[in-house]
Amino acid sequence: MAALTLVSGSVGLITLQNPPVNALSSAVRQGIVDTVQRAVSDPQVKSVVICGQNGVFCGGADIKEFGKTMLGPPLVPMIHTIEAADKPVVAAIEGSALGGGLELALGCHYRITHSKARLGLPEVTLGLLPAAGGSQRLPRLIGVPAALDLITTGRHVTAAEALKLGIVDQVTDQSTVEAAVKFALSVEVQSLTSRRISTLPCPCPADVDALFEGVMQRVRQRGRGAIAPVACVQAVQAAATLPYAQGMEREQELMATLFTSGQARALQYCFFSQRAVSRWSLPSGARWDSTKPNPVTKVAVIGLGTMGRGITVALVQAGLSVVAVETHEQQMMAAQRAVSGMLERLAQRQGVPLALDRVRFSTELEAVADVQIVIEAVFEDMALKKQLFKQLSSLCPAETLLFSNTSSLDIDHLAAQTDHPQQVVGMHFFAPAHIMKLLEVVYGPRSAPQAVATAMELGKRMGKVSVAVGNCRGFVGNRMLMHYLEEALFLLEEGSSPESIDQALKEFGFPMGVFQMSDLSGLDVGWKVRKAQGLVEPGQMSRVRQGRRYSPLGDLLCEQGRFGQKTGQGWYLYDPAGSRTPRPDPWLQRFLEQYRARQGLVSRRIDSEEVLERCLYALINEGFHILHEGIAAGPEDIDMIYVFGYGWPRHRGGPMFYASQVGLARVLQRLEHYHQLHPDVPHLQPSSLLRQLVSSGSPPIQRWKEAIRKPHSAL
Numbered sequence: 001m002a003a004l005t006l007v008s009g010s011v012g013l014i015t016l017q018n019p020p021v022n023a024l025s026s027a028v029r030q031g032i033v034d035t036v037q038r039a040v041s042d043p044q045v046k047s048v049v050i051c052g053q054n055g056v057f058c059g060g061a062d063i064k065e066f067g068k069t070m071l072g073p074p075l076v077p078m079i080h081t082i083e084a085a086d087k088p089v090v091a092a093i094e095g096s097a098l099g100g101g102l103e104l105a106l107g108c109h110y111r112i113t114h115s116k117a118r119l120g121l122p123e124v125t126l127g128l129l130p131a132a133g134g135s136q137r138l139p140r141l142i143g144v145p146a147a148l149d150l151i152t153t154g155r156h157v158t159a160a161e162a163l164k165l166g167i168v169d170q171v172t173d174q175s176t177v178e179a180a181v182k183f184a185l186s187v188e189v190q191s192l193t194s195r196r197i198s199t200l201p202c203p204c205p206a207d208v209d210a211l212f213e214g215v216m217q218r219v220r221q222r223g224r225g226a227i228a229p230v231a232c233v234q235a236v237q238a239a240a241t242l243p244y245a246q247g248m249e250r251e252q253e254l255m256a257t258l259f260t261s262g263q264a265r266a267l268q269y270c271f272f273s274q275r276a277v278s279r280w281s282l283p284s285g286a287r288w289d290s291t292k293p294n295p296v297t298k299v300a301v302i303g304l305g306t307m308g309r310g311i312t313v314a315l316v317q318a319g320l321s322v323v324a325v326e327t328h329e330q331q332m333m334a335a336q337r338a339v340s341g342m343l344e345r346l347a348q349r350q351g352v353p354l355a356l357d358r359v360r361f362s363t364e365l366e367a368v369a370d371v372q373i374v375i376e377a378v379f380e381d382m383a384l385k386k387q388l389f390k391q392l393s394s395l396c397p398a399e400t401l402l403f404s405n406t407s408s409l410d411i412d413h414l415a416a417q418t419d420h421p422q423q424v425v426g427m428h429f430f431a432p433a434h435i436m437k438l439l440e441v442v443y444g445p446r447s448a449p450q451a452v453a454t455a456m457e458l459g460k461r462m463g464k465v466s467v468a469v470g471n472c473r474g475f476v477g478n479r480m481l482m483h484y485l486e487e488a489l490f491l492l493e494e495g496s497s498p499e500s501i502d503q504a505l506k507e508f509g510f511p512m513g514v515f516q517m518s519d520l521s522g523l524d525v526g527w528k529v530r531k532a533q534g535l536v537e538p539g540q541m542s543r544v545r546q547g548r549r550y551s552p553l554g555d556l557l558c559e560q561g562r563f564g565q566k567t568g569q570g571w572y573l574y575d576p577a578g579s580r581t582p583r584p585d586p587w588l589q590r591f592l593e594q595y596r597a598r599q600g601l602v603s604r605r606i607d608s609e610e611v612l613e614r615c616l617y618a619l620i621n622e623g624f625h626i627l628h629e630g631i632a633a634g635p636e637d638i639d640m641i642y643v644f645g646y647g648w649p650r651h652r653g654g655p656m657f658y659a660s661q662v663g664l665a666r667v668l669q670r671l672e673h674y675h676q677l678h679p680d681v682p683h684l685q686p687s688s689l690l691r692q693l694v695s696s697g698s699p700p701i702q703r704w705k706e707a708i709r710k711p712h713s714a715l
């Protein structure tokens with residue numbers, strides 16, 4: 001797990017060996033302790049270089065070992081031993097030095113880095129803090145403000161930035177190990193007194209108290225209830241105000257509370273889930289590791305509204321050639337200006353050359369004839385999309401893949417318009433498409449595994465978290481969201497207000513509440529969908545439609561032209577129209593009072609617990625239905641959709657993980673309670689999978705799949 005060899009006559013080269021990222025498992029820590037001890041006591045060795053196998057220095061502590069009994073030597077004394085060594089120790093950093101990996105490097109006396117390496121202390125993203133001395137050494141090395149930035153955000157820095165900040169001593173484009181060995185030879189006889197970071201004073205700016213106050217306020221605001229960023233600030237504060245040994249005690253104390261917290265468990269679950277969702281499988285048994293994606297160099301986007309423009313930008317950014325088609329001349333001109341502007345701004349921000357020459361704009365559908373993939377992003381209208389798929393089928397060669405960016409329409413209906421339905425897959429982007437990380441890849445019963453593999457691969461190239469899901473109305477995300485939105489409306493009818501519902505959801509950790517979100521997306525979007533479903537009865541107030549409870553509140557607002565932010569009025573007031581700041585609207589309050597009076601509804605006080613239970617458990621319950629039907633392959637898929645697409649607070653792990661933390665029995669009992677009170681609301685009736693899981697003793701989330709007997713079901 002760590003090997004020691006003698007190189008250049010006097011350099012002990014220690015190589016960490018734990019593929020793929022040389023994580024510091026108990027065996028690796030033991031290997032480091034043993035090899036360092038041997039190197040230090042070997043008279044032939046005058047200096048030491050530590051490197052990682054296969055071009056990666058070290059990805060940090062082994063996250064898979066968290067929560068298990070700790071075996072092997074702990075990190076802190078291991079790093080102290082390295083720092084205390086009387087022979088120079090040089091870290092040769094290639095690939096990544098992250099978390100415990102960077103902390104190990106900070107315990108070395110020198111750091112030599114390859115120009116392509118990335119360094120950082122991302123523990124905060126796992127609900128932890130750099131507790132192997134990182135929170136105490138980094139501020140001593142680079143100062144308090146820069147250390148606070150790195151430790152509270154967990155961001156990775158490039159080698160160039162690391163050099164500028166003073167984290168590393170040298171950057172090389174050549175062999176890092178060779179450069180480190182050469183460097184080690186050159187410092188063999190130099191004093192190490194100033195090289196032991198823990199012995200250095202912590203450089204603090206004059207206004208350090210104000211700095212901590214400001215940063216604490218920012219991390220609390222940004223963290224939306226996350227506890228790790230707060231602990232990170234407190235740990236750096238200890239570095240700035242206490243001697244090293246006491247700072248380390250504080251670091252350990254803060255870590256102890258984080259390590260066993262539910263938030264750390266949720267964030268670590270997200271880390272693994274994010275990677276797990278790329279290992280997709282289909283009802284047919286086709287899998288990610290047995291299906292080769294098609295090679296793709298050229299993609300067409302049809303329809304250059306907001307979504308089409310964002311998709312175009314995301315494709316160009318991924319290095320693809322794009323044919324951007326918009327058949328309306330004026331819309332095309334506007335889109336061309338918008339896409340060019342977005343690409344220019346991105347190039348400027350990222351300091352990369354402008355890639356405008358990779359997009360060709362056209363008003364002719366025929367321009368798509370020579371691409372490998374067409375992504376349709378026209379208006380969300382089934383008739384329009386069907387007609388387009390028919391045209392594409394005759395225009396494009398048989399091997400062209402036809403993807404639709406529909407957010408809810410039946411992929412199979414679109415596939416049925418074509419001669420090659422196996423080539424059709426849904427690619428549901430989220431707005432703004434060049435920024436949002438989520439992509440739902442929707443397979444229909446006839447989609448070919450290769451088409452799914454190509455969509456998943458394309459998503460990966462665009463930097464998306466792609467989740468393969470089955471075909472059903474609203475797919476996974478929007479299908480679950482529908483019940484969340486409905487419950488919010490029912491709560492309004494029963495006496496709540498948009499402000500108090502939104503407040504409860506923001507306190508839970510959402511970036512915005514349900515009504516703010518609806519105003520931002522535009523109330524007319526849902527109105528159109530409900531019209532297509534035959535649910536809207538203009539001017540009607542009836543609260544039962546299609547045999548179940550229905551709230552016409554959203555329709556009534558739309559009938560008044562209140563579409564949300566864009567019209568200046570929705571659930572809130574926006575002054576001027578288009579402003580992003582919601583203000584409570586006295587008109588809406590009167591409107592709700594009149595509505596309740598006309599409906600004979602008696603208003604009652606509704607607390608935030610009920611708001612959360614009804615909105616979130618309704619959404620979670622639908623998640624169980626989705627799992628049971630095989631629309632999502634596992635709870636991780638649903639959770640990643642919610643974390644990356646719907647603002648679900650990552651430190652709560654996603655809706656299904658949250659349910660497991662609340663306790664499945666509790667979720668079941670509350671759903672039963674609310675369903676008893678509201679028997680006309682079918683989505684409050686607990687799913688049979690939830691019942692089954694509870695009756696089998698509420699197994700941990702990792703074992704739910706075993707309980708889902710019924711595999712994937714096609715529509």
Ligand SMILES: C/C=C(\C)C(=O)SCCNC(=O)CCNC(=O)[C@H](O)C(C)(C)COP(=O)(O)OP(=O)(O)OC[C@H]1O[C@@H](n2cnc3c(N)ncnc32)[C@H](O)[C@@H]1OP(=O)(O)O
Nearest residue numbers: 020021023059060061062063064096098099100122131275
């Ligand atoms: C106290 C806490 C301390 C001291 C810590 O150090 S906490 C850990 C801090 N480190 C990190 O947060 C780094 C996490 N890893 C990454 O960011 C990335 O994996 C990477 C940048 C190191 C490499 O990225 P990439 O090349 O894209 O590869 P993957 O992300 O897909 O990872 C490959 C597989 O390795 C597994 N992995 C990665 N890091 C760890 C780790 N620290 N412990 C255990 N396993 C790790 C990852 O899950 C992938 O596994 P599979 O999905 O292929 O099974």
